[in-house]
Amino acid sequence: MIQLAIFEDYQSLSRQAAKHIVDLIRKKPNAVLGLATGSTPLGLYQELVNMYKESKVDFSNVVTFNLDEYVGLPHDHPQSYYYFMRQHLFSKVNISTANIHFPRGLFEDAGKACREYEQQLQDIGRIDLQILGIGSNGHIGFNEPADRMTLETHITELTRKTITDNARFFHDSGEVPRKAITMGIGNIMRARTILLLANNDTKTAALNAMFSGVIDPNIPASILQLHENVLVFVNREVAKNLKYRSTALVN
Numbered sequence: 001m002i003q004l005a006i007f008e009d010y011q012s013l014s015r016q017a018a019k020h021i022v023d024l025i026r027k028k029p030n031a032v033l034g035l036a037t038g039s040t041p042l043g044l045y046q047e048l049v050n051m052y053k054e055s056k057v058d059f060s061n062v063v064t065f066n067l068d069e070y071v072g073l074p075h076d077h078p079q080s081y082y083y084f085m086r087q088h089l090f091s092k093v094n095i096s097t098a099n100i101h102f103p104r105g106l107f108e109d110a111g112k113a114c115r116e117y118e119q120q121l122q123d124i125g126r127i128d129l130q131i132l133g134i135g136s137n138g139h140i141g142f143n144e145p146a147d148r149m150t151l152e153t154h155i156t157e158l159t160r161k162t163i164t165d166n167a168r169f170f171h172d173s174g175e176v177p178r179k180a181i182t183m184g185i186g187n188i189m190r191a192r193t194i195l196l197l198a199n200n201d202t203k204t205a206a207l208n209a210m211f212s213g214v215i216d217p218n219i220p221a222s223i224l225q226l227h228e229n230v231l232v233f234v235n236r237e238v239a240k241n242l243k244y245r246s247t248a249l250v251n
């Protein structure tokens with residue numbers, strides 16, 4: 001079931017998302033979080049850091065799994081997702097390095113890198129809360145539109161649309177890696193709860209596919225309609241053009 005919550009602005013959306021995570025960690029100090037990168041969750045991470053500084057949350061037993069990483073970028077590359085997480089969250093809270101899990105973007109054997117991450121995900125069982133952004137083409141993690149969905153951790157060829165969308169983080173689109181390693185759709189769907197954030201109207205079409213009643217591998221996020229517990233947080237701007245039919249929770 002998908003529940004939609006509409007927020008006045010990005011800050012209140014981010015604040016509520018952070019509160020949701022903090023409530024979970026208070027109830028379950030060793031909660032397993034699935035984390036996303038991209039510009040959308042930046043406000044959420046900032047709020048988590050603020051709440052940590054105010055001693056409202058303790059990350060010492062929290063376990064994290066990130067969704068994806070660019071192939072070929074080392075951890076210390078400023079555009080790598082590991083670097084992003086370290087810069088915006090990991091280095092600013094008391095999370096234990098041993099509890100941080102990341103797919104390896106640098107490897108000699110792609111199959112081995114995928115199997116390793118898949119094994120770590122299997123060993124942990126279920127992610128308690130998976131944070132998601134959404135690509136303007138409907139991708140989640142780096143599960144790109146395709147003829148079929150891939151369930152496990154895999155290497156994916158980035159679409160032209162994703163390369164263009166993500167070029168803003170690089171000097172030019174030629175520098176954007178062409179491949180990524182990502183959790184599969186099965187890994188994401190196994191999470192107990194999914195919290196998807198969207199704050200930009202370039203995501204409207206992709207979001208509407210999540211409310212359409214059709215599951216389409218060409219819009220990977222559409223699979224979320226089959227999940228038992230998905231929360232979608234959007235701002236008022238994005239909400240305007242959504243075709244969500246049930247009563248939305250307005251914050």
Ligand code: GLP
Pocket residue numbers: 036037038039040041067068132133134135136140141142162166
């Ligand atoms: C990337 C990430 C996704 C993210 C998407 C949207 O491609 N792999 O996990 O959801 O970008 O990014 P943004 O939040 O910057 O729009």
